[in-house]
Amino acid sequence: xxxxxxxxxxxxxxxxxxxxxxxxxxxxxxxxxxxxxxxxxxxxxxxxxxxxxxxxxxxxxxxxxxxxxxxxxxxxxxxxxxxxxxxxxxxxxxxxxxxxxxxxxxxxxxxxxxxxxxxxxxxxxxxxxxxxxxxxxxxxxxxxxxxxxxxxxxxxxxxxxxxxxxxxxxxxxxxxxxxxxxxxxxxxxxxxxxxxxxxxxxxxxxxxxxxxxxxxxxxxxxxxxxxxxxxxxxxxxxxxx
Numbered sequence: 001x002x003x004x005x006x007x008x009x010x011x012x013x014x015x016x017x018x019x020x021x022x023x024x025x026x027x028x029x030x031x032x033x034x035x036x037x038x039x040x041x042x043x044x045x046x047x048x049x050x051x052x053x054x055x056x057x058x059x060x061x062x063x064x065x066x067x068x069x070x071x072x073x074x075x076x077x078x079x080x081x082x083x084x085x086x087x088x089x090x091x092x093x094x095x096x097x098x099x100x101x102x103x104x105x106x107x108x109x110x111x112x113x114x115x116x117x118x119x120x121x122x123x124x125x126x127x128x129x130x131x132x133x134x135x136x137x138x139x140x141x142x143x144x145x146x147x148x149x150x151x152x153x154x155x156x157x158x159x160x161x162x163x164x165x166x167x168x169x170x171x172x173x174x175x176x177x178x179x180x181x182x183x184x185x186x187x188x189x190x191x192x193x194x195x196x197x198x199x200x201x202x203x204x205x206x207x208x209x210x211x212x213x214x215x216x217x218x219x220x221x222x223x224x225x226x227x228x229x230x231x232x233x234x235x236x237x238x239x240x241x
Contacts, residue, residue, distance in 0.1 A: 004235050011078035011228050015089075019071025022064045029060030058135070074225070078232055086233045090226055097222045104215060118197065122152040130172075131163035144174035149196040151175070155188035157195070 070092060077085030129136050144150055151157030155175040158164055164171060167182055176183030177191045 004232070007228055007231060008078050008081075011232060012075050014225075014228075015071045015074030015078065017071075018067050019075055022067025022069075022071055025060045025064030026068060027064075029058065029062075029064055074229065077229070081232070081236055083233055083236055086229050086236075090229045090233065093222050093226050093229070097219065097226070100215070100219065100222075119152055122197075123157050126151055126157045127161040130158070130161060131166060141172070141174070143196055144172065147196055147199040148193070149174070149199050150188065150193040151195050152197050153195040155185070155193060159185060 070089065073085050073089040073092070076082065077089050125136060126140065130140060131137055150172070155171055158171045158175065164185075170182035170184060171188050173182055175188040175191070175193050177193060183191075
């Protein structure tokens with residue numbers, strides 16, 4: 001077996017695994033979205049630990065669709081020896097890799113800049129869509145409950161919001177330490193429950209080694225995939241000639 005044939009075979013098998021993994025995630029995401037109750041019953045005791053707040057369905061559908069596309073491009077490109085498909089596979093991996101590197105640089109070196117970007121998205125969303133958008137509301141409710149925090153920065157994110165107007169000037173219960181129902185802005189001011197961004201940042205810092213290791217492992221796989229796909233792309237001309 002020649003080097004080209006071996007690399008081609010490894011490329012097909014590797015991307016076949018990616019494709020099957022993507023199909024699995026896609027199927028699970030569709031199932032969770034259509035029948036979330038059965039999914040939570042399957043989780044059993046874990047469902048009581050806040051697992052149900054994560055919109056697992058949409059997340060799995062998005063990731064699964066990307067994996068299916070990548071696996072299909074890589075597998076078909078290698079098997080059919082298509083330069084077009086291999087180039088598309090390489091380009092998508094490269095775009096994902098550049099985006100990950102850029103996000104990592106912003107998160108690590110410019111945390112204040114990253115906070116500004118997140119605040120520019122989170123604060124308007126809380127003021128406008130919290131309470132009316134079921135997905136966003138469920139996500140924030142469980143985030144605030146699990147982390148014992150209020151809003152992105154603090155309770156002021158809900159002041160003047162649509163939620164406050166619809167609930168007679170009250171804020172979410174998570175904005176008060178002692179309140180089991182809605183709490184008033186004055187009570188939230190006295191309790192001074194911190195915002196969720198602070199806890200998210202602290203959690204990421206505590207698990208920086210794990211996050212960094214996972215990110216490095218994914219980066220290595222992406223670089224390897226790009227090298228293999230480009231190797232096949234460049235050697236196709238030699239085989240044709």
